[in-house]
Amino acid sequence: MATGKSGIVQLRNNYFRSVDYFLLIPVVVLTIIGIFVLDRVLSEGYEGYPQVLYRQAIAGVLGMSIALLICLIHTHFLKIIGWIIYAVSTMLLILVLIDNFSMVNTWGADSWLNLPVVGTFQPSELSKIGLIVVTAYLLEAIKDKEIPYFRGIALIIAVYAVPVGLIMKQPDFGTTMVIMFSLACMIFVWGIKYRYLFLSISGAVVVLLPLMWQFFLEPYQKTRILSFVFAGSDPHGEYNLIQSKTAIASGGLIGNRTGSVVWVPVKQSDFIYSAVSEHMGFIGTTAVVFLAFFFLARCLYVGAKTRQKSYSYVLVGLCGSFAFHFIENIGMGVGLLPITGIPLPFISLGGTSLMVSYISFGIILNIAMERKSPQT
Amino acid sequence: MANRIVDENGLYVFDQDHTSEGKIDQPSILDIIMAFVGNRYFILAVIFSVFGLAIFFKTSVLQFQGTSYLVTTAEKGVPRQYNVPAPRGNIYDSNGVALASTQEVNTLLIANSGMFEDDFNAMLLELSYLFDEYNVTTISGLDQYYSAEPFEFLKDEDELILWQTGKNLFILKEPAPGIVVTYNDDYVKLDPQVFFLYLRDLFKIDGAYTTDEAYRIIRLRYQIFTDNWGFQNGNPVAIATDVSPALIQILLEQNFKYQGIIASKDYRRIYSPLAKYSSHVVGYLGKISEERLAELKDIGYTPTDLVGQSGIEAQMERYLHGTQGKQPYNIWSSSAESGAFYAEDMGIQPVPGADVYLTIRSDLQQAGLEAMKEYIEEAANSPKKVPGYKTANAGAFVVLDVKTGAILGMGSYPDYDPNDFILAMEGDAQANEQIKYYLGIDGYEKITETDKPLFNRAISGLYAPGSTYKMVTALAALKNGVITPSNSWETCDSPSIVGGWKFKCLSRPNGGHGPLRLGDAMATSCNIYFQKIGHDTGINELDAMGKLLGLGELSGVDLPGEMSGIRSNRETKKLLREDEYDRKWMPADTAQSAIGQFDHLYTIIQLARYTAAVATNNLVTPHVISEVVAEDGTILYSGNTDVIPLGINEADLKLVQDGMKQVVDSEQGTIYKYVSLRLFSGQIPLAAKTGTAETGWEEIRKEYSNGLFVCYAPADDPQIAIALVVERGEWGSSTAVIAEELLRVYFDLPIETSVGSEESTPVLGDYYVNGG
Numbered sequence A: 001m002a003t004g005k006s007g008i009v010q011l012r013n014n015y016f017r018s019v020d021y022f023l024l025i026p027v028v029v030l031t032i033i034g035i036f037v038l039d040r041v042l043s044e045g046y047e048g049y050p051q052v053l054y055r056q057a058i059a060g061v062l063g064m065s066i067a068l069l070i071c072l073i074h075t076h077f078l079k080i081i082g083w084i085i086y087a088v089s090t091m092l093l094i095l096v097l098i099d100n101f102s103m104v105n106t107w108g109a110d111s112w113l114n115l116p117v118v119g120t121f122q123p124s125e126l127s128k129i130g131l132i133v134v135t136a137y138l139l140e141a142i143k144d145k146e147i148p149y150f151r152g153i154a155l156i157i158a159v160y161a162v163p164v165g166l167i168m169k170q171p172d173f174g175t176t177m178v179i180m181f182s183l184a185c186m187i188f189v190w191g192i193k194y195r196y197l198f199l200s201i202s203g204a205v206v207v208l209l210p211l212m213w214q215f216f217l218e219p220y221q222k223t224r225i226l227s228f229v230f231a232g233s234d235p236h237g238e239y240n241l242i243q244s245k246t247a248i249a250s251g252g253l254i255g256n257r258t259g260s261v262v263w264v265p266v267k268q269s270d271f272i273y274s275a276v277s278e279h280m281g282f283i284g285t286t287a288v289v290f291l292a293f294f295f296l297a298r299c300l301y302v303g304a305k306t307r308q309k310s311y312s313y314v315l316v317g318l319c320g321s322f323a324f325h326f327i328e329n330i331g332m333g334v335g336l337l338p339i340t341g342i343p344l345p346f347i348s349l350g351g352t353s354l355m356v357s358y359i360s361f362g363i364i365l366n367i368a369m370e371r372k373s374p375q376t
Numbered sequence B: 001m002a003n004r005i006v007d008e009n010g011l012y013v014f015d016q017d018h019t020s021e022g023k024i025d026q027p028s029i030l031d032i033i034m035a036f037v038g039n040r041y042f043i044l045a046v047i048f049s050v051f052g053l054a055i056f057f058k059t060s061v062l063q064f065q066g067t068s069y070l071v072t073t074a075e076k077g078v079p080r081q082y083n084v085p086a087p088r089g090n091i092y093d094s095n096g097v098a099l100a101s102t103q104e105v106n107t108l109l110i111a112n113s114g115m116f117e118d119d120f121n122a123m124l125l126e127l128s129y130l131f132d133e134y135n136v137t138t139i140s141g142l143d144q145y146y147s148a149e150p151f152e153f154l155k156d157e158d159e160l161i162l163w164q165t166g167k168n169l170f171i172l173k174e175p176a177p178g179i180v181v182t183y184n185d186d187y188v189k190l191d192p193q194v195f196f197l198y199l200r201d202l203f204k205i206d207g208a209y210t211t212d213e214a215y216r217i218i219r220l221r222y223q224i225f226t227d228n229w230g231f232q233n234g235n236p237v238a239i240a241t242d243v244s245p246a247l248i249q250i251l252l253e254q255n256f257k258y259q260g261i262i263a264s265k266d267y268r269r270i271y272s273p274l275a276k277y278s279s280h281v282v283g284y285l286g287k288i289s290e291e292r293l294a295e296l297k298d299i300g301y302t303p304t305d306l307v308g309q310s311g312i313e314a315q316m317e318r319y320l321h322g323t324q325g326k327q328p329y330n331i332w333s334s335s336a337e338s339g340a341f342y343a344e345d346m347g348i349q350p351v352p353g354a355d356v357y358l359t360i361r362s363d364l365q366q367a368g369l370e371a372m373k374e375y376i377e378e379a380a381n382s383p384k385k386v387p388g389y390k391t392a393n394a395g396a397f398v399v400l401d402v403k404t405g406a407i408l409g410m411g412s413y414p415d416y417d418p419n420d421f422i423l424a425m426e427g428d429a430q431a432n433e434q435i436k437y438y439l440g441i442d443g444y445e446k447i448t449e450t451d452k453p454l455f456n457r458a459i460s461g462l463y464a465p466g467s468t469y470k471m472v473t474a475l476a477a478l479k480n481g482v483i484t485p486s487n488s489w490e491t492c493d494s495p496s497i498v499g500g501w502k503f504k505c506l507s508r509p510n511g512g513h514g515p516l517r518l519g520d521a522m523a524t525s526c527n528i529y530f531q532k533i534g535h536d537t538g539i540n541e542l543d544a545m546g547k548l549l550g551l552g553e554l555s556g557v558d559l560p561g562e563m564s565g566i567r568s569n570r571e572t573k574k575l576l577r578e579d580e581y582d583r584k585w586m587p588a589d590t591a592q593s594a595i596g597q598f599d600h601l602y603t604i605i606q607l608a609r610y611t612a613a614v615a616t617n618n619l620v621t622p623h624v625i626s627e628v629v630a631e632d633g634t635i636l637y638s639g640n641t642d643v644i645p646l647g648i649n650e651a652d653l654k655l656v657q658d659g660m661k662q663v664v665d666s667e668q669g670t671i672y673k674y675v676s677l678r679l680f681s682g683q684i685p686l687a688a689k690t691g692t693a694e695t696g697w698e699e700i701r702k703e704y705s706n707g708l709f710v711c712y713a714p715a716d717d718p719q720i721a722i723a724l725v726v727e728r729g730e731w732g733s734s735t736a737v738i739a740e741e742l743l744r745v746y747f748d749l750p751i752e753t754s755v756g757s758e759e760s761t762p763v764l765g766d767y768y769v770n771g772g
Helices: A021-042 A051-070 A075-097 A123-143 A149-169 A173-190 A194-215 A219-229 A235-251 A272-305 A309-334 A351-372 B016-022 B029-037 B040-064 B066-076 B117-133 B157-164 B192-202 B211-225 B228-232 B245-253 B273-282 B290-299 B311-315 B317-321 B362-381 B387-391 B418-425 B429-439 B445-451 B466-479 B518-524 B527-537 B539-548 B570-576 B587-594 B604-616 B650-665 B675-683 B736-747
Strands: A112-115 A119-121 B004-006 B012-014 B081-084 B098-110 B146-148 B151-153 B237-241 B261-271 B285-287 B306-308 B325-328 B355-358 B394-401 B407-413 B490-492 B496-498 B501-503 B514-516 B618-620 B625-629 B635-638 B643-645 B687-693 B706-713 B720-727
Touching: A021 A051, A021 A272, A021 A351, A051 A351, A075 A123, A075 A149, A075 A309, A075 A351, A123 A149, A123 A173, A123 A309, A123 A351, A149 A173, A173 A309, A173 B040, A235 A272, A235 A309, A235 B040, A272 A309, A272 A351, A272 B040, A309 A351, A309 B040, B029 B040, B081 B261, B098 B245, B098 B273, B117 B211, B117 B245, B146 B192, B146 B211, B151 B192, B192 B211, B211 B228, B211 B237, B237 B261, B245 B261, B261 B273, B261 B418, B273 B311, B273 B362, B273 B407, B273 B418, B285 B418, B306 B311, B306 B317, B311 B317, B362 B394, B362 B407, B362 B720, B362 B736, B394 B604, B394 B736, B418 B429, B429 B445, B466 B518, B466 B527, B466 B539, B466 B587, B466 B604, B466 B650, B466 B687, B466 B706, B490 B527, B496 B527, B496 B587, B501 B527, B501 B587, B514 B518, B518 B527, B518 B650, B527 B539, B527 B587, B539 B587, B604 B618, B604 B650, B604 B706, B604 B720, B650 B675, B650 B687, B650 B706, B675 B736, B687 B736, B706 B736, B720 B736
Parallel strands: none
Antiparallel strands: A112 A119, B004 B012, B081 B325, B098 B237, B098 B261, B146 B151, B285 B306, B355 B625, B394 B407, B394 B720, B490 B514, B496 B501, B618 B643, B625 B635, B687 B706, B706 B720
């Protein structure tokens, strides 16, 4: 894979011709829909409107630029960048524990950093990318028999232990789920035997769930899950859901034109999907769902076609992370899945989420371009 | 190498010969499909797509069965939020002293947390003991109907039936004869013991509780029951107010135990002691009426809201009220340290009401009302009186800034204390008694009928102006050349025939004053003089001048309930008389109108405005509101300080103004004998006019006439105008004592006791000046 050039940046031939537009266009459209919906939601009386919206729009443009800049990096630097992100984000996760840097978050979890220059920032989001990239290379090494099987597994567990432990401690149940899901996707594609898959899933259900229930889940997280399984046990969770469903229902075909809005808690982030329906109706939600899953399918397609195993795993990992976000966020909004506080990528309000989404997207785009550009 | 050939179906098949020869595993179609399907990427894509489709369908179902979903949720309606009241705006006097302000009170609400009846009752019992321990007033509507210690009803049977059959409460059937009512049937319970059992049964209170315990539970349950529909649908119900922060902390810390308890804030209106001197300006609050609620529901008023019933509280209701907010609430958590899903700053923040700054000066208010009270009490207690004196019981005054129209003082006596309305609603017995007097109920009908303490006499009371009208007559006569500044002579003979009627001069019934100039006539308030010049001027000209000076017209004061009054003229005579013969205008009517009698009926604020107009040749808009300021400092409303120039000939006006000065300074002046006021005028030149207006009841009820007084000062550079009335106060000149008090407070000149203080106080009825 040596390119013969020593710089980290490569100037690809025909840069714009090698961009995978099947990936780029859905993301751009989702971002635009996001800004449109956020404008409506935030103007309902959100504090700081419209500055907040401007910041989001700027973050969108900035994120897109970063994604396109990432494409300029030689793909084989991904490994080292992955490790750097992993190390930095793990350090930041430790910083959260230190009171001076952390912001006590009103929504339940203490997972925010208040850094100079950068401002408020959620390191667990960044940690996700680092873990995925690092794991992909480890999985490739195991596949290529560069590392013995069991040592490889042990290495992966070791790599995950610290950041996941720290994230669970925050407690950020949502991000933990995302990380575990993307790992599962990568391992699945990597080629875990179906019987092991079955074993591990049943093992997780039998052993891990009760353990988590007992030791890791906060009472409010338990009630959220309970309220999903046994409707009626948590009036709050149910209230959110009822309001969200009502808002979605109010959208109809082209959005709620009556002028009255349904009050949904955290409508600008966790329940943004309800706002998409409320303001754009069936047309908007169909567009979002179609674009999101087209994007995911395209990621998997590119992954399947990528010869370099590690790149392929990175793609699947990132795709899995996006998939979890899309499915869980929308699924909880319509009442299919229990409520967890995770944002809808490219649409929800939140600088960190948007930037991390774009960095992930940049990596995906980079790999997709690598596939297209002539092999050297 | 396998050679591919095309079969008859157009599909590639492998050459059989070569495959058998090479022994290479050639993939069959099934294998290709299996390889594709078995591809892990593909499987992942399928899994994702399944979720995608599920989401798509679920969303579509919601969107296209939307209406039915919305209807059911609207019916079930679980709005897990409660209304946060907005603090009502303050009312300040011109010194910035808050006459009305708000006090924050902690309240406890209870929301439906879905507990079982047994647990709920057990919790309420514990709560009631906690309330006792912390001296918390619990709210229960039951207390006004029922007591269980001993068992008794506190209302009569009719009210009980009305209460128990009420549509929103027990919905019991009226008792029919011959039916023995038991606790578990659905007839009205008139036996307190049976009713108690009925409540125990209704609220599913366990038989193991003692009567006392059960009653404690019932009191709280009843309060919740009164808003049962709202409670079941997620609206928290208020159960206690004035809760100490310590108790709130205990309840919130143990929210796993006291489930559904929400600490909220409410606001209580507080009137400063000074407010009772401005009661008619400030107004009072009362519960919102059904009609008003229907009108204001859309802008966030609730049935428990208090709204302004009079004065500024009513006039500026929309500014003062603010907008209530909405707060999603947090209840129930299985652990003490977490469970907050909604942050404090979520929901809609209430918008506090705007503050109203008045032009009213509390010192003038206090001085005016106390002087008026003293005057009336003196009149009522005066021993050597003819029977009518004792009827003096009411009055009103207005102090006006002549340049801007700002009302510096406005009082009406008898007055009321706006605090009583608040205290009565909180169950204060003394205040409750006061309210009965204010409203004229429960035995107070007769006294309230005459006192009308809630009635703002300054803007709603209509009084014949009497001699205070004479400036209009003089100005109209001057305007029309009946008299001129150089030749204003007219002779007063008594008796005199004016317009076909015989009139007598009141001060010199036999002979009259002889030839008088306008100044002398004003000073002595000679009726014959004004009847003559008024008759010569004509009613239409008098009426036009009265209208120009704002009499009989709404002054535009920013208080509710202003009356426009009546100008005596041809039209009003027609309107007021039933008999066709009476409707015709007679020349003598002009003569009577010219001295402020006949049909004239004006408000005190009109008289003050008119006096200011005579003083400045400008008509002002009287107003009590200086500014209305929103919480963020923006000025939402300012008083109208524009003036309308009247364009009356300055020389004419000067003559009338000099006449008003002579009322005080000339030896013939109607208040010349009032030494203290004359001494005052030596320092601050005063222009005034007295008036004693017949009410028509003098002969019939043996009542005295209304005493009126108008003045402005300083006469050479007018700052304030005052108009006042004392109903049945007899002589306008004697009521000047009240004006003097106001003037001395305004100009900060204390009464000089050294010079004949005894003499300075006029004794009622002691001296007979003419006409008042």
